[in-house]
Amino acid sequence: MNFQWYPGHMTKAKRQMQEDMKLIDLVIELVDARIPLSSRNPDIDDLGKNKYRLILMNKSDLADRKQTEAWSSYFRSRGFFVVCLDARSKNGMKNVTDVIMEACKEKMERDRKRGIKNRPVRAMVxxxxNVGKSTFINSYAGKACAKTGNKPGVTKGKQWIRLNKNVELLDTPGILWPKFEDQMVGLRLxxxxSIKDEILNTDELAIELIHILTGxxxxxxxxxxxxxxxxxxxxILCEIAEKRNCLSKGNELDYSKAATLLIxxxxxxxxxxxTLEIVK
Structure with missing residues (x-):
């Protein structure tokens, strides 16, 4: 399978992000804990190189705990602050504000010395x-202030969200990079x-998943x-279709139905x- 997908609005989002970086103190980057490296956008490191950085490993409830701990150590060793959470159940959410304050304490100290009081940390999410940005923002804010959906590309515009006296969030549309140098990254996504199912061959995707899981x-x-x-x-896919009674109208085995079920x-x-990738 060949994975290339870069809608035009993503180029525009990247340009907008470059502009917005001037307004913020901290970049909060959500990744999927099942593929922590493949679900990062390499552009973010370049765009946010002079900002404080926080990585939120979302959907950690679905990931292998041992691997999540290894990835947390990996990111911390590279200078990132890290919180593991599940935005849907709010598990781990209570740690986020404390870690934001810790990440930005130098800035807050500088503000204090200049006599600037009560200026909130401004963060970009x-x-x-499909890594759960909108769900995170809604859980964090305690109200539905960002549109959510379980399909890629639901968040289209830009919005500032005042969370509390300490933190303001700038939401941005999710962006993917234009070319996967490593096709395994595209496969994991x-x-x-994170890539629209409509443009994928589900049968091939399921067979790739079987190959990964058995290994x-x-x-x-x-x-x-x-x-x-x-x-x-x-x-194996044929046997899953058989065991789960995935049949088409003529009582033939329906491999596509079995593939969708497995995914x-x-x-x-x-x-x-x-977790589909391990720390190297």
């Missing part, structure tokens, strides 16, 4: 599509739903579907806590 998490597919993992990836169950955590 960034992240590629497709698997978590990284042997036994997961056997436990969930009762399949033999020693056979070819395509045969949906991975994304929702029904296969267990899984």
């Amino acid at each position: 960034v992240g590629i599509p 497709a698997l978590i739903g 990284m998490y042997p036994g997961v597919l056997k436990d969930r579907y009762g399949v033999d993992e020693e056979q070819k990836d395509t045969d 949906d169950e991975f994304r929702s955590g029904k296969l267990g806590k899984i």
Whole structure:
């Protein structure tokens, strides 16, 4: 499979982000804890190089805990502040403000020495599509102030959100980079739903997922579907279709239905806590 997807509005969003960087103190970057590196936009490091940085590893409830800890250490060793959370259930959310204050304490100290009091930290929230930015903002603010959806590209415009006396957030549309140098990055993004399903071959995607899971998490597919993992990836998909009664109108096995089922169950955590990339 070849993954290339770069809607025109994303080029515009990047230009706008360059302008907005002048207004903020801190970049809050959401990544998906199941693919912490692949769900980062490499442009952000360049755009935010003179800003304080906080990485929020969202959807950590769906990720392998051991791998999440390893990735947290990886990011901290590179100078980022890190919070692991699940924005939907609000698990981990209570730590965010404290870490923002810690990340920006030098700025606040400078303000205090200049006699500037009660100026909130201004933060930009960034992240590629479908990592949960809007859900995070709504959970953090305690009200639905950013439009949410589980499809990429729901957030279109820019908005400032006053959270409390300490923090103001600038929301931005998610942006992807124009070319995946490594096709595995594109594959991982497709698997978590950051690339629109409509432009993907679901059958091929499911077979790629089977290949990854049998290598990284042997036994997961056997436990969930009762399949033999020693056979070819395509045969495993056929057996999932059989075991789950995925049939078309003529009582033929429907492999596309089985592929969609498998991808949906991975994304929702029904296969267990899984991380698709490990720290190297």
